[in-house]
Amino acid sequence: MNFNNIKSFLEKNDSSVKSKNDNTIEIGNCILVFPLTRANYLYKKYDILELKTLVESSNGYVKTIFTQNIISINSKFFIGKGKIEIIKNYIDNINIKNNINTIVFNTELKGTQIRNLEKYLQLPILDKNMIILNIFSMHAKTYQAKLQVLLAKYQYLLPRLTNMWNHLDNQKGGIGLKGPGEKEIETDKRIINYKINILKNKISEIQKHTINQSHNRKSAVRISLVGYTNAGKSTIMNLLSNANVYVDNKVFSTLDTKIKRIYIKNYKCLLSDTVGFINNIPYNLIKSFKSTLSEVQESDILLHIIDITSEDIIRKIKSVNSILEDLNIDKKKIILVFNKIDQLKNYNKCFLIKSKNLKIYISATENNNINNLKNIIANYINNNLLL
16 A cells, blocks of 8 residues: 555544544455565464455455565565566456455565555555554444554554655755655654654543543452454353353454453452454554553453364464563463364364463353353452452
């Protein structure tokens, strides 16, 4: 996506934070590009499936996929010139030239790389982070969530400004004077930094109100559902609370924290369901959503919901644990809840997963082993949280 489109996208979101208008990017038919390094080569199949799911959740349609093993990163295009030529030849094919709308990279790109790729391939370029931000925009319903998404977008754009105006570099000013490119950069940086500060202040005010509400909940045991996106957290939320929280088989379908008052074996509890995590989630998103995740930080018990059917289950567990560590909440009481056992004939392999935390195996959709989960929670409350 070229810089003017990104700016327009941000300004449209900025002016309609309180509106219900659709302010997302239209991805349309797209090509996926996967640079494969030693670090991610073993997870190639899972990463392709995950990005494909992200694109489809963002209302995009994957037409074809290109991969390339890379030893070193090409500073101009990220991937090698030979692979760029192959992609260009594919796009220029007379049968498909008008049938591709965007190209999506499964990596974070610099501003220069986006600009160079768009100039050479003549199509908008998106990276994985922008796709995630787009999905967050689609699912942000509350004022706070919209502010947090917009903050993350501005923080994404800011470091990319310097190289987005290189098309004006040859229009230098006189000695001691700045050319138009330099002026545009400084102007945009000031505007974006100003808006970032405003958004942070607004979010901070909302968080103060949330903290006041939090103090009023001290009498209840606080339980939070955490886990990889699409692991079944909202289904479990509905089951434990008899609520009607939105459930969809899509990534990041829950963005705003939901809190329900429940009773577990006569213990009054507050159960919260918040945004799901994902591998290599942009750090700016974590920072932007810290106020939303504050409910998790204040919890007495974390239920780490895990999709037992996932083939890369270990990596997903590690991804969630890494984020909990970043939020300084990895030392809290955590119960590992392996969900969707109804979809497996044999789930004994998961007994081999080493963890100091308690483990339980359930099916939220079949209401299987839910009473045992409640017993584990009640026993912990009785033995550790009651004076």
